[in-house]
Amino acid sequence: MSEGGDARLLRSETGLQRATFLELSLDLVLVFALTRISARLITDFTGGQRGVLAGLGQALLLFLALWAVWSLTVWSTSWLNPEAPIVQTVIIMTLTGAMVMAVAVPDGFGARASLFAVTYVTLQIGRVVYFHIAGHGQPDQRQTVRVLIWLGSSAPLWIVGGLVEEGVVRGSLWTAAVLVDYVGLFLGWPTPRLGAQPIGGQAIGAEHLAERYQQFLLIALGEAIFVIGLAFSGSEFHPAQIGGFALALATTVLLWRIYFHLAGGVLGTAISRSRNASRLATDMAFAHLVMIAGIVLTGVGFELFITEPLENLAPPWLIAVLGGPALFLAGRSALEFQAFGRVSRSRAAGLLALGLLAPATLHLPPIATGAAAAVVLRGVAGADTRRSHRQPAEQPAPPV
Known part of the structure; x- marks a missing residue:
């Protein structure tokens, strides 16, 4: 990508700082997701088969996965130009994947666990790979490597957890996966030889x-x-x-x-x-x-x-x-x-x-x-x- 293309891809200091309508559309999907999580919890508190504590733990893991999807998107659009076609495509991918995850939430620890897990992994890794390919490795190829290493580490935990039949095993695997994802986000995805770097660094809008x-x-x-x-x-x-x-x-x-x-x-x-x-x-x-x-x-x-x-x-x-x-x-x-x-x-x-x-x-x-x-x-x-x-x-x- 040319230097001019890089400049258009990055958010400018004088550019629009307000959220775009496409970003707000993603928020609407999260509204739906939160209603599904609330519905799960209400069922658990009113005598559902899962029980209150088990229901709370499961709802928390599902919520944390959805929050990870949303927060990574927000960080990216606070660093990159949300009006750029590549970034808009990533937001649309996120909107679609988040909607599938939200639909799976009511039975996210049951029959739809594999759907939830596969969608999450595909979305998290797929949009990073797409952005890297469409952007020709710009603006920061090393950041792509950092994020993919961490997401690749948690992916088997998500997938295997979605496929196993035992709920306790699924909960344990997904808990470990969430820890990997959030530790990576919190520390800036530290990687041998590449170090750590939060998305955007000081260039965040x-x-x-x-x-x-x-x-x-x-x-x-x-x-x-x-x-x-x-x-x-x-x-x-x-x-x-x-x-x-x-x-x-x-x-x-x-x-x-x-x-x-x-x-x-x-x-x-x-x-x-x-x-x-x-x-x-x-x-x-x-x-x-x-x-x-x-x-x-x-x-x-x-x-x-x-x-x-x-x-x-x-x-x-x-x-x-x-x-x-x-x-x-x-x-x-x-x-x-x-x-x-x-x-x-x-x-x-x-x-x-x-x-x-x-x-x-x-x-x-x-x-x-x-x-x-x-x-x-x-x-x-x-x-x-x-x-x-x-x-x-x-x-x-x-x-x-």
Whole structure:
């Protein structure tokens, strides 16, 4: 490829930083995938054959695979020009593969396990190979080798795990595969003689990458709203169910408020001010992963206190009703540290309060437990508001 072709392939500093419509179309596929994961979890929490803990573990592995597909795409389009035909083709490949994986999710540990695994491996390796061939090895042939070595290492684990009949063996193999994929991503795919290098390095488009994280967080909130609407529309509209519906909506608004005040709204500035943009961006990816998992789990809790607001609360449901918000706050605390180099006391207090609520709410109806969790989130949001009134807006000061 000529130097001019390379320049068109790479994202320019003066080019459009907003996500393209094609990128947003990929997000719609992830919305569908999150609804399938939520549906799995709701079935598991309401007495499904898998059981709660097994169901949580399986859903987590499926979610992590989908997140790996999405995050690698986002990193690539924050480094490369998303309007380039080669990059658009890769996005279309990703959209198609992610849709197949999402369709396989409901039975992703059963009859469709091989479909899920083969699609994941084919997509992850196939798009890297396509980009390398179509781009004539540009702009960084060594990066292609690094990524392919790591993806090739996890591929047999995914494929064999999808073919075996024993669920425990499949879970063990896929857990190992996920660890290989995420360690590679986190460390920049270190390879003998070639070293390590995150995608794009310091050339990452900070504004674009930050926007994509924010958009996916909103996607997760949208999926929670979908769960709320589906659960309430199928209810009998009893007063307690109406209360559960209102409580779920209020909790969703609180999650939105806590995320965007303040760290969630200044991601682009934080990345651009970082001394090591690729390192900070990687850390933020993992923080968002935790928050989104928390939102999905919180949405599962919404299903309970909308449909059965006054029933006896089975202990495993506390994992969703209290554990979901706790997971979100943990990820949000990590994001705050990444953006400002410190964590607000209200975040730690919120996590502690949610932990203490677990034994205290064990015998309360679901709607009461959900209300207690919402009160904690309201306290965290209120502390943010008071702090913003007492002092000027804080500027990002990332620790890396």
